[in-house]
Amino acid sequence: MQQTILIIDDDAKLNRLLKDFFNDFGYKTITATTPEDGLKKLKNHGPDILILDVMLPGMSGFEVCKTIRKSSTIPIIMLTAKGELMDRVVGLELGADDYLPKPFEPRELVARIQSVLRRTRPDTPRGDFKAFNDLHIDYQKHAVTLMGQPVELTTTEFAALRLLTLNPNTVLSRDRILDELRGIECEAFNRSVDITMSRLRQKLNDDPKKPAYIKTVWGTGYMFIAEELNNAE
DSSP states (O other): OOOEEEEEOSOHHHHHHHHHHHHTTTOEEEEESSHHHHHHHHHHHOOSEEEEESOOSSSOHHHHHHHHHTTOOOOEEEEEETTOHHHHHHHHHTTOSEEEEESOOHHHHHHHHHHHHHHHSOOOTTOSEEEETTEEEETTTTEEEETTEEOOOOHHHHHHHHHHHTSTTOOEEHHHHHHHHOOOOGGGHHHHHHHHHHHHHHHTTOOTTSOSSEEEETTTEEEEOOOBGGGOO
């Protein structure tokens, strides 16, 4: 099935070049040069992934990302000006899945797209479903519920939760988590992993001081500590 990319960038020439380039890789591409048109096309076309520029007229890419995250978990790759570290951190805090500084090679953007899309349908070798206390995870459907209520996770947050729950009671370093989240560059990785884990904990209502699911191992990384229900005695 052909996957669809939505680009929101006010550079119409770049949009045309990327559309032609993505076509060679089998993607269907929809473009928009304003936030308003982009949000409308997001709603009407239901793309598989969004490429979002930070610098947009009238409404920044950060504001667009924040608006989208209120109702959608679509994977988002942000294009940041001049590779500013703070732009990357802010984008991640708002729920972006990856970022790429301008100028960039189109082939690298394709690699980022392929990596993010793979994470939306990861192989799960140890079963399709697990339950931990009130937390239920359907890996195949990319669905999470907490106390019977759905939990909306971004692609990156779900990838982190998947890694933790498939390796329970194991301390996972930030490097190991970073490998799973792929795309976060080393200069900001500590911040990026911690931001993702903080957002994930908030959505699981997990108290860092008295965790029920995710324990911080200071100076090392994180560990999933809840017992799987179907293994309970």
